[in-house]
Amino acid sequence: MKIYTFNINGIKARFETFTRWLEETKPDVVVLQEIKSVDENFPREHFEDMGYRVETHGQKGFNGVAIFSRLPLEDVVRGLPGDDEDQQSRWIEATVIGDKGAVRLAGLYLPNGNPAPGPKYDYKLAWMARMETHARSLLALEMPVIMAGDYNVIPQREDAAKPDAWTEDALFLPQTREAFRRILNPGFADAFRLRVQGPGHYSFWDYQAVAWERNNGIRIDHLLLSPQAQDLLIEVGIQREERGREKPSDHVPAWVELDL
């Protein structure tokens, strides 16, 4: 089973690009971020006709996440638990039924948090604390679990082409990286770093300042695996080439293959 995460930066703007990617890549499962659409306006039938179950958790204008799957989905949950007042659509969760077993999959769009300090950064840190709590409850399932998405976190210096340019940014502040490690520490692992070491691997290049042309990227799209999922890991990857295609998102897909 191959599972992808892809921040598409708007389903309306990326309809052709994303449809072409889906036809070429044929993922078993993909979690999407920044669909920027309410559920009622999401073109679900178009993708259902392509063979996918489509579960969305959208909102007007910003944010919004989704799960697409060729395999059966069960127990879909929308929203990150822990704050009934939170109106932002950033979390969706479902159980994917594979040929050999099931995986609990979360698709997430972690808050950007800029400018820091400020209320947006406070929201980011509070959201990460909530995620830490929920991540522990997912580990308690003692089953394969994947938390995949746009984390808006640069974990280490090697995950940025120009780390010194990010020292004051909400994606790379020490408090952000510490909160990220607290989510991992109880037992999750960054799938990409289980298999690939060293600098030069990025998942996002800003539209501005010719970042792509200069390969000024950062790695912020991650798939975190529970111990039971780590045991099933076959391969990891980042589809870097997608950033050079026609009308790209500013993010590219990242993926894991599990023996499921």
Added chain:
DNA sequence: ATGTCGAGGATACCTCGA
């Protein structure tokens, strides 16, 4: 800091978010 996008509101530009 910014040479760019995307969405939405009230338009043939502006604001916000990233």
